[in-house]
Amino acid sequence: MDIIHLLPDSVANQIAAGEVIQRPASCLKELVENSLDAGASRIQVIVRDAGRTLLQVIDDGCGMSETDARMAFERHATSKISSAQDLFALRTMGFRGEALASICAVAQVEVQTRKKEDEIGTLLEIHGSEVIRQEPCQCPVGTNFKVKNLFFNVPVRRKFLKTDQTELRNLLTEFYHIVLVYPKVQFTFVHNDEILLELPSGTEKQRIEAVFGKSGGKSYTGQFVDVATDTELVSIRGFIGKPEAATKNAQQYFFVNGRYMRHPYFHKAIMTAYSGTLSGETNPSYFIYFDVAPETIDVNIHPTKTEIKFQDEQMIFQILMAAVRESLGKFNLTPSLDFNREGEIEMGIVTKRCLNRMWSLIRIIILLPVLRRQVCRGGRNYIPRSGKSFMRRSRRIRLRTLLLTRRLWKRILSDMTNILCFRPMRG
Ligand code: ADP
Numbered sequence: 001m002d003i004i005h006l007l008p009d010s011v012a013n014q015i016a017a018g019e020v021i022q023r024p025a026s027c028l029k030e031l032v033e034n035s036l037d038a039g040a041s042r043i044q045v046i047v048r049d050a051g052r053t054l055l056q057v058i059d060d061g062c063g064m065s066e067t068d069a070r071m072a073f074e075r076h077a078t079s080k081i082s083s084a085q086d087l088f089a090l091r092t093m094g095f096r097g098e099a100l101a102s103i104c105a106v107a108q109v110e111v112q113t114r115k116k117e118d119e120i121g122t123l124l125e126i127h128g129s130e131v132i133r134q135e136p137c138q139c140p141v142g143t144n145f146k147v148k149n150l151f152f153n154v155p156v157r158r159k160f161l162k163t164d165q166t167e168l169r170n171l172l173t174e175f176y177h178i179v180l181v182y183p184k185v186q187f188t189f190v191h192n193d194e195i196l197l198e199l200p201s202g203t204e205k206q207r208i209e210a211v212f213g214k215s216g217g218k219s220y221t222g223q224f225v226d227v228a229t230d231t232e233l234v235s236i237r238g239f240i241g242k243p244e245a246a247t248k249n250a251q252q253y254f255f256v257n258g259r260y261m262r263h264p265y266f267h268k269a270i271m272t273a274y275s276g277t278l279s280g281e282t283n284p285s286y287f288i289y290f291d292v293a294p295e296t297i298d299v300n301i302h303p304t305k306t307e308i309k310f311q312d313e314q315m316i317f318q319i320l321m322a323a324v325r326e327s328l329g330k331f332n333l334t335p336s337l338d339f340n341r342e343g344e345i346e347m348g349i350v351t352k353r354c355l356n357r358m359w360s361l362i363r364i365i366i367l368l369p370v371l372r373r374q375v376c377r378g379g380r381n382y383i384p385r386s387g388k389s390f391m392r393r394s395r396r397i398r399l400r401t402l403l404l405t406r407r408l409w410k411r412i413l414s415d416m417t418n419i420l421c422f423r424p425m426r427g
């Protein structure tokens with residue numbers, strides 16, 4: 001008897017949901033990203049019980065037609081790409097076409113949506129992948145998405161949710177990742193009828209101030225300096241905190257082409273640029289926005305799209321580090337390498353290591369003639385110590401010793417360039 005069968009869509013969606021929707025925060029991310037892709041200029045997020053009971057996202061974007069509204073909940077249904085080729089020219093936040101299918105598999109979803117050109121909108125209700133009702137409705141242009149009782153049919157998942165306080169923190173973290181890259185879009189975040197964030201449209205710096213600045217207190221962004229560099233490979237803009245403003249819990253954000261990303265390797269570039277300027281266990285805050293050609297990054301290596309692969313990671317590392325260093329130097333925030341002010345130069349690890357290597361080389365140069373004499377004398381059976389063959393042999397030895405020290409020379413040269421160009425040391 002055959003035992004293999006295809007799983008029903010509702011089960012397949014629930015399995016897929018495990019990857020995409022882990023907690024209310026992932027649901028919020030997907031919904032708000034959809035609103036941004038829909039070209040919204042105003043997005044309201046309304047949350048009840050940290051997203052356990054209700055997660056509502058209202059936008060004034062392009063809305064959906066009646067058929068699209070129904071299609072949107074199918075797995076791999078998307079309006080954003082049509083071929084694998086498009087994966088490498090992405091300018092939208094979503095593209096996998098699985099968020100809505102995943103959400104409706106594990107929650108009770110109600111959506112109202114209307115396109116500008118339509119007079120009447122569509123209301124659609126889906127509980128655990130099952131369409132409960134679909135009917136015309138009166139609603140404003142845009143989409144109003146309600147996700148109620150998340151994980152109502154996956155009790156294990158629901159049980160694993162953390163306290164409301166933790167889940168709310170997760171929601172806000174996810175919200176920051178988005179609002180910091182879309183300063184032109186207005187956002188509101190309401191939790192249990194309390195407005196937690198009201199963000200007007202503005203510049204990136206104003207947005208950072210609005211999110212992290214304390215009302216009435218010192219300017220938060222006053223503690224930052226600008227970073228800007230433009231190369232063929234990448235353009236980098238952003239703000240970095242002054243070393244003296246570094247704290248234990250710093251705000252550290254990377255964004256690429258309008259998307260938040262985690263990048264431990266680029267974080268290392270920043271930390272290297274700051275080395276020697278931070279006291280104790282403090283960390284600098286930074287908000288760095290990368291702009292690269294979409295075909296030089298791969299966004300599709302992780303379901304939540306927060307890990308991104310760059311084609312030229314090492315080059316960008318160098319560019320980023322140099323840019324941060326330059327900004328810190330420009331604002332006199334780090335001792336610059338000025339050879340006319342030797343006494344003021346901070347003896348960093350890099351310089352020390354280079355001096356060590358130079359000292360090894362000097363020792364070898366001093367030892368070279370001694371070495372040669374030793375070797376020449378050492379050949380006990382070798383009688384004539386002058387004349388042509390002696391010269392030939394001594395020349396050979398000198399050459400061999402030079403060859404032996406070649407690696408050392410090379411390292412010293414690369415160290416010197418590293419110091420002058422602020423590049424990191426290998427080994
Ligand atoms: P993806 O975003 O990867 O395309 P989703 O499952 O998140 O997949 O959404 C499916 C489709 O539904 C989107 O491609 C888009 O066309 C439509 N859609 C989703 N949310 C909205 C919205 N808020 N406004 C307009 N269209 C939307």
Ligand code: MG
Binds near residue numbers: 030093
């Ligand atoms: Mg999406």
